[in-house]
Amino acid sequence: MRARYALRFAALGYLALLLALPVAVVFVRTFGDGLGAVWSSITTPEALHAFWLTCVMVLFAVPANTVFGVICALALVRYEFRGKSALNACIDLAFAVSPVVIGLSLLLVYGRLGWFGDWLTDAGIRVIFAPPGMVLACIFVSLPFVVREVAPVLREIGTDQEQAASTLGASPWQTFWRVTLPAIRWGVAYGVVLTTARVLGEFGAISVVSGKLSGRTETLTLRVEERFQTFDLTGAYAASVVLAVMALATLLAMNLMKRGET
Amino acid sequence: MSISVQGVTKRFGDFTALRDVDLEVREGSLTALLGPSGSGKSTLLRAIAGLELPDEGRILIEGEDQTVMPPRYREVGFVFQHYAAFKHMIVRDNVAFGMKIRKRPKREIAARVDELLGLVHLGPFGLRYPDQLSGGQRQRMALARALAVQPKVLLLDEPFGALDARVRKELRAWLQKLHDEVHVTTLFVTHDQEEAMEVAEQIVLMDEGEIQQIGGPRDLYDSPANEFVMSFIGPVTRVGDSYVRPHDFEILPALEDGAREATVTRVIYLGFEVRVQFALRDGTEAWVQLTRLEYERLKVDPGQTVYVRPRQSVSFAA
Numbered sequence: 369m370r371a372r373y374a375l376r377f378a379a380l381g382y383l384a385l386l387l388a389l390p391v392a393v394v395f396v397r398t399f400g401d402g403l404g405a406v407w408s409s410i411t412t413p414e415a416l417h418a419f420w421l422t423c424v425m426v427l428f429a430v431p432a433n434t435v436f437g438v439i440c441a442l443a444l445v446r447y448e449f450r451g452k453s454a455l456n457a458c459i460d461l462a463f464a465v466s467p468v469v470i471g472l473s474l475l476l477v478y479g480r481l482g483w484f485g486d487w488l489t490d491a492g493i494r495v496i497f498a499p500p501g502m503v504l505a506c507i508f509v510s511l512p513f514v515v516r517e518v519a520p521v522l523r524e525i526g527t528d529q530e531q532a533a534s535t536l537g538a539s540p541w542q543t544f545w546r547v548t549l550p551a552i553r554w555g556v557a558y559g560v561v562l563t564t565a566r567v568l569g570e571f572g573a574i575s576v577v578s579g580k581l582s583g584r585t586e587t588l589t590l591r592v593e594e595r596f597q598t599f600d601l602t603g604a605y606a607a608s609v610v611l612a613v614m615a616l617a618t619l620l621a622m623n624l625m626k627r628g629e630t
Numbered sequence: 631m632s633i634s635v636q637g638v639t640k641r642f643g644d645f646t647a648l649r650d651v652d653l654e655v656r657e658g659s660l661t662a663l664l665g666p667s668g669s670g671k672s673t674l675l676r677a678i679a680g681l682e683l684p685d686e687g688r689i690l691i692e693g694e695d696q697t698v699m700p701p702r703y704r705e706v707g708f709v710f711q712h713y714a715a716f717k718h719m720i721v722r723d724n725v726a727f728g729m730k731i732r733k734r735p736k737r738e739i740a741a742r743v744d745e746l747l748g749l750v751h752l753g754p755f756g757l758r759y760p761d762q763l764s765g766g767q768r769q770r771m772a773l774a775r776a777l778a779v780q781p782k783v784l785l786l787d788e789p790f791g792a793l794d795a796r797v798r799k800e801l802r803a804w805l806q807k808l809h810d811e812v813h814v815t816t817l818f819v820t821h822d823q824e825e826a827m828e829v830a831e832q833i834v835l836m837d838e839g840e841i842q843q844i845g846g847p848r849d850l851y852d853s854p855a856n857e858f859v860m861s862f863i864g865p866v867t868r869v870g871d872s873y874v875r876p877h878d879f880e881i882l883p884a885l886e887d888g889a890r891e892a893t894v895t896r897v898i899y900l901g902f903e904v905r906v907q908f909a910l911r912d913g914t915e916a917w918v919q920l921t922r923l924e925y926e927r928l929k930v931d932p933g934q935t936v937y938v939r940p941r942q943s944v945s946f947a948a
Contacts, residue, residue, distance in 0.1 A: 528714035531681055532772075534701040535708040536728035536779060546727075550718040 398605035429506035437514025471576025497579035505573035510566040514559030521555035632815040638687030649839040662830035670839040707776030711788040715760035728779035746774040766797040786818035867916035872943035879918040889937040
């Protein structure tokens, strides 16, 4: 009995000190100057643009990594091919390498002085210090989540259901949509939530490739830092709260989906 | 012939699962593929369904060469040992799956699903999910699903293997009855010789990737083609160069022609029969199966010396 309470106390205390308390303080500080100040801070054109740009990152990076993640997981679990272990290792690279390094490497490849620099300049495409480069950075840092969530689920469901579908006349495409995808849907959903959270919070890689131009290439995370360094604490807290609310909304959406099903 | 397998060989790496197998299955028959695990029986079944590609040989279904045809074009019904139920669909949608793929009209699908659920006694369970059914019910659902598309042949891979003994017995009888009603050519894999003998008209006995013997239950029991068949179909004791079934020994109180001296080691009462275990002088252990009446007359106890004589035995030329 005592052990159980101790365990519970340890777990909750850990969470409270490291997570709940700081977040609560941010909320308190944010609204310390009154709602009016917060509202005017998050409705400036720069703040609205940062919010919008963060949404753009999510809208591009999450679908791209979801499609890629499911295809990759299928390839890794269902097929044997040369270079499979190389692919597997590459996927983890995105976790292993620091985001700042990822940002720098993008700069070296797509920047004005990088490999594709001349070609891109000639074609009139701006990747670095522009949203395309930021989307690339987001895709890179959030790449493994869907693969790593979906692959174990695929392994667990096995091939019986897929084989049954094929003997019943289903094409590989029909089998995927009607049997495989519904069976792995919760793996995909968790992957999407994690990817979204990662993209929302991305800072390191994006801060290298964006150029941090307020109102043009500034996402919410970058704005938090920028406001903080210009001593606009209310602005920094307000942007943080918007980020936190977006993350909470993602979690809530998944829980509602789950509840709707059962 | 409904199914014709001609010279099929299948290897997995350096393991040969099937070795030049020939098999003909008559239209409308109920056939068992019997053998120990690793004998190639499941591989043969999966090759017929198109789930494995043979390395050599041909597979014909109703006269058409289907050797390299993907499973979805073969029109076979396949039932898996672990049901392979579509867990995210209710029972009705599971059964309707093949018909929906074939884009049959909604009304026709609904009528056929009702009919099939009736046939497999799952009428009231149509709106449940598979994990709300028992193992036996799930397997009956899988059977209805396989039958829904009116397959040319029905293939079952150890269909009762994952069920407990009582349900297994029930479903055996039920499969036989179903076959009488539906008359589809049926091939089922089992490692249980009793199941094969009880259900099938024809048994294909396999070992080490080869067919050892094909025949009715009686043919295999009474005239086994080799030692393997003899010992796989029912218990057997080797005495010298010949094989004797437990019910083919007689126990004699005194030495007679052809009898051997033996010591009774144990007497086991099984209710409907009595088993007397004994050891021959050369150390061979064997047992004899007696009816209760026979045992009452003999009244032997452990430790007692008796004389045993085979009434009939089989030997195979080396």
